[in-house]
Amino acid sequence: MYLPLSPAISEEHVAAGRRQPVTEVAFLFAELGTTDGHAGLGFSYATRAGGPGLYAHAKEIVPLLLGEDPNDVGRVREKLVAAGASAGRTGLAAQAIGAVDVGLWDLKAKRANLSLAKLLGSHRDAVSCYTTSGGSLSVPADKVVENARRSLAQGAGGIGIAVGAQEVSHDVERMRAVREALGDDVPLIACADQQWNRVQAGRHARRLDEFSVQWLADPLDAHDTKGHAALAATLTTPIATGATLTSVDEHWRLMTADAAAVLQPDVAAIGGITPFLRVAALADQHHLTLAPHFATELHVHLAAAYPGGAWVEHVDWLAPLFNEKLAVENGAVAVPDQPGIGLSLSERSRMWTTDRIEFAESV
Template sequence: MNYTPDAIRHVKFSTARLPLATPISDAKVFTGRQKPMTEVAFLFAEITTEQGHEGLGFSYSKRGGGPAQFAHVKEIGETIIGEDPNDIAKLYTKLLWAGASVGRSGVATQALAAIDNALYDLKSKRAGLPLAKFLGAHRDSVRTYNTSGGFLNASIEEVKDRATQSIEEGIGGIKIKVGLPDSKEDLRRVAAVREHIGPDVPLMVDANQQWDRATALRMGRRLEEFDLVWIEEPLDAYDAEGHAQLAAALDTPIATGEMLASVAEHERLIEARACDIIQPDAPRVGGITQFMRLATLADQAGLDLAPHFAMEIHLHLAATYPREPWVEHFDWLDPLFNERLETQGGRMLLPNRPGLGFSLSDQARAWTTETVEFGKA
């Protein structure tokens, strides 16, 4: 059967604010750098073609940045009308140049990510395949760990209870936040969780960039006894040299990368050997097109992979990585979608639905604050 050319007929962008049931705090709050997080802003892209194919993609911003992403797509979104939706790399470049004055990272590419992700959703739906199968999967499930129960605003008893619940729900690992001004309290919390879950359950900690180099090295050595899977973001996200020194000095693997907003910024991490586990975020680096570029570089460097947040996208991408990865489990986004991901035996299962496998819920529509449309509805 010959290929029949298609064209993008209509695109709708919307921004919505998802309220969190409980304001959450990591070390950035306890060190006075930020206020507790109460909501997450989302940018959705819904694309329809002349042949009736549809794609849904999203990007997001925690705290500030959501309105800026929406403003950017309002300016450049019309660029893709009339284009063949299958030419994803070409469209990414076209959109990038349409907004070139504001650069190739940060808000500019995070806004493009919603479009890029929607195009991949559309293309894999057209093929009748889950996105991971469309790209080429290495596995049908991925190791998963829970973060949402380990924030610093929760008492240690609450953290332990949530860890038990996560394990019972089929989630394999537990990550808790550290980086408090009182490092002794950090160690007490880690020790309590390790004792609670036992020696065989994978345990990770995340300092959210709050330590200086000396503190990170000292804490890293103290944390060795807990047999951690990794120490995450012990230093400023852009301190590649400092992370490299820690990675060389400690037995516990170093993980970082979630805050970086381009492939180029991750390349510096890779070249500096600044981590053992790289943690890119597809919506932050510009979408699936850029994530796949980055994954190739990470694999060539022998790094393990643990994408940040957005499990609805990252499950598919992690399933395509040659090395056994981890995916972060957050249930925060559940109200936005009609479908759910399944966990079993410590792993997250790849859905058999075509594309990303998600559709927007009525609640997501109700939380929408602004929309803009281009083309013929």
């Protein structure tokens, strides 16, 4: 399934010729049914590239689910991992399995007649949220302020602002305009999108300390653990990263190096809820803030079940895919109380579906 985006998402990487604009998001959905009439829904996604690969890998291994007990999420997931081991245990292979893993957890929660958050052990009924939809680099400072005020009026609790321009004055101007307009009490998040090298990050990030930023997200390549650790040691602003990492091990290396104060794992990137929960448990042991990336509809459950400080990024890109809508008010996203993840596919999503395949046990 391909979800069209209008307007396309375009940032500094695009202007520099390093990336293409994001015009659509490819989704892999897994609809799981049981002989006693229960059903689970899971999904994974990819931007710019990878959608057909996710689908191809899933088609090869999903038949191994037939006849398994869906309550045994861990064992079933490992069976799929082993079946596709020649393609690797991270990246695309894990992300294809992730759609099934999410579906198994959704199914497990539904069979227990609990929301996913309640099944996992919820710590809160609403999760603090910030929005990044109105602060991209191409938006002038006065328009960023206007968009931020609108987002706050619509219930957002914090404002994400893109930084990472080649000229640090551009970033400082925008950040100062928003801080002065909104006051000192509104949490601001600076989102660098991995656009700096180590030298640039050191110079630019220190200029942001004066604005009491909640955290600086992705100042360096996500895999540059040593660079993040060195930068974190020089700043008062907390560092956040992890959105594009694809394994528990990669997140573990960040934690043990004290490279980030805020972890931003993404269920789709890491390969499902099962590995996400492992990352969350490790993050809690390190007393880190958890701020999952993207897919608010799913991550709100996981953030609600996190014992420490937690945020979600509120983006409305996925809204057309589902019949249910999230409630955002007083700076937080309410955790849905329907069984499972609380989502069902809309008719529009069916129209955007480009291919589907069904597997069933012969009788």
